[in-house]
Amino acid sequence: MEKNDGQQLKVSAIKDGTVLDHIPSSQVFKVIDILGLSGSEHPVTFGVNLDSKSMGRKGIIKISERFFRDDELNKIALIAPNASVNIIRNFRVAEKKVLAIPETVSGMVKCINPMCVTNHEDIPTKFKTIVKGSEIQLLCHYCEKITDL
């Protein structure tokens, strides 16, 4: 699967770190946000609209010398459920991780309901995830309304 073909070379290989592959191009910047990479001190390279056999076009993010906890990575499943995560050590894939949709989501999504208390008071949002076919919906813990992703 993860061969060092021509596509991969467009975003240079890393020695140690994390590679997030098969991200829909449109979601790459959101993934960067979710993982808090804009303030990262580690080298980060990314590409969008790269050719992909399985997806047509894809995005990829490589973060050197950085490894994430599962709960951090699982947040990505909400917007890029088919993304693949490879842990790289000494230029080799040391581990592949499968993303799992988290049961609850805190803080990263805004509730769509303008009358929800979280949009008026200083409260982190909290949702329960509902998987409906290929769609993921978020049920607000407070106002009990559904926010679509």
Place this chain on the structure above:
Amino acid sequence: MPKSLISIQDFTKEEILHVLDVAEEMEHNKSQTFLSDKVVACIFFEPSTRTRLSFETAANRLGARVIGFSDAANTSIRKGESLKDTIKMVSNYVDLIVMRHPLEGSARYASEVASVPVINAGDGANQHPTQTLLDLYTIRQTQGRLDHININMVGDLKYGRTVHSLLQAMSHFSPEFEFTAPDELKLPQEYRDFMDSKGIPYKETSDLREYLDATDILYMTRIQQERFTDPVEYEKVKNVYSLNASMLQGVRPNMKILHPLPRLQEISTDVDDTPFAWYFKQAENGMYVRMAIISYLLGKR
């Protein structure tokens, strides 16, 4: 975190039945003193007459003393105090908080910050669980049971929170439903999905007369102007149903008409004197049910 009542789904079927049994005890003995060492706060950030007065009466009838406000205008909220700070402060003064607030989810949030039980007396268009419990109490009172009741819900089935909560609560008791609503105010899809998942049968119509003769409980609701963003939409549907005494000739003898009140023209006043009208008794029941809920959450019943 102490046990609170925020959403009707916070109570199991057993807890619901327990509260109804306690409410029956309260109806038979309307003045008790076992909460004489307690103080209850009724904090209403939004106007209400029935709910606030019945909560305050309920607490008083149990011997508790009541503090609170009925309008946020004369409080520190005007100075910009956050809900969290207000609740933290009040919960240090009292043993239980009854709260109504226009923001949805505010009651859940309050229950997470408070050190005492919180009863949600309405959080915007979201939940009003004590109304649902008093509806259940009234259904059981008039029909002698809760199982296998046919309920015809009429009016605003789209925005009406009492309708949504009641059908969630009734799902414990194998009901059958008819939903009578104009196209603009039909039951939202999520509640149809909910009933399908529970295997609850329902029929729909826009004609009030269609299922009138085949129902045990006729649950009428007001078309709520405050829920409409478009005044033209409201004008189109506001007078769509009007029940009068002459329409009740062929109904089941056990049929009772419920309404969360206030009513406008959807029930004509000539219905009030028929044996089918039960909405004023229903409002009275609210007091007994609230006495029961306060007692239960304070661990006294």
